[in-house]
Amino acid sequence: MPVKKVCLKNGCRTLIDYRKTYCDKHRQYKNREYNKQIRNSSEFDRKVAKFYQSTEYRNMRQRKMIEVNGLCKVCIKLGHINSAKICHHIVPVREDFDKRLDNENCIMICNDCHEKLHDRTNDKTLTIDELIRKEREKNKWNHY
Numbered sequence: 337m338p339v340k341k342v343c344l345k346n347g348c349r350t351l352i353d354y355r356k357t358y359c360d361k362h363r364q365y366k367n368r369e370y371n372k373q374i375r376n377s378s379e380f381d382r383k384v385a386k387f388y389q390s391t392e393y394r395n396m397r398q399r400k401m402i403e404v405n406g407l408c409k410v411c412i413k414l415g416h417i418n419s420a421k422i423c424h425h426i427v428p429v430r431e432d433f434d435k436r437l438d439n440e441n442c443i444m445i446c447n448d449c450h451e452k453l454h455d456r457t458n459d460k461t462l463t464i465d466e467l468i469r470k471e472r473e474k475n476k477w478n479h480y
Contacts, residue, residue, distance in 0.1 A: 338353065338354075339353075339354040340352060340354060341353075343357075343358050343361075343362055344358055344362075344365075345358055345359070345362040348361070348362055380430075383433075384429050384430055384433070387433075393423075393437070396423070396437050397423040399439075400423055400439070400442055400443075401420065401444055403444075404420060406419050407419060407420055407444075408444065408446040408449055409445060409464075410443075410445050410446075410449040410464060410468060411445075411446060413468050414468060414472065414475075418449075419446065420445055420446055421445075421446055421447050422445050422446070422447060422450045423442050423443075424442065424444075424445050424453065425441055426441050426442070426443060426463075426464070427441050443464065449467065452467055452470075453467055
């Protein structure tokens with residue numbers, strides 16, 4: 337049985353996956369705190385946050401979604417079929433703002449793969465190849 341914990345919102349007793357902080361109902365609190373602490377902490381961070389709300393980003397994301405038929409590239413390589421929800425920048429926008437609209441720097445992935453790429457438990461970001469290798473190794477004996 338998977339390990340569970342209680343949602344961090346005061347008064348909420350919903351059991352959630354141990355890797356998460358809030359239940360689906362209270363996820364907005366996590367985003368609100370993240371925005372206060374990270375996204376709006378500097379002028380550059382506000383510029384990056386504004387980019388993700390821009391028409392040029394939305395158009396690029398839509399083109400990528402059509403290009404991959406709405407499927408997660410990582411899951412396909414692992415033999416699964418999941419719909420992609422996130423346009424992940426291989427080189428993060430914060431590291432190289434000039435690559436923010438580079439088609440080769442973006443990959444469409446599902447929420448689960450995105451969470452695994454940004455391994456918050458170890459405070460490490462994996463590459464796509466590292467994630468695929470790790471998932472194949474983890475599932476090596478579970479194919480029956």
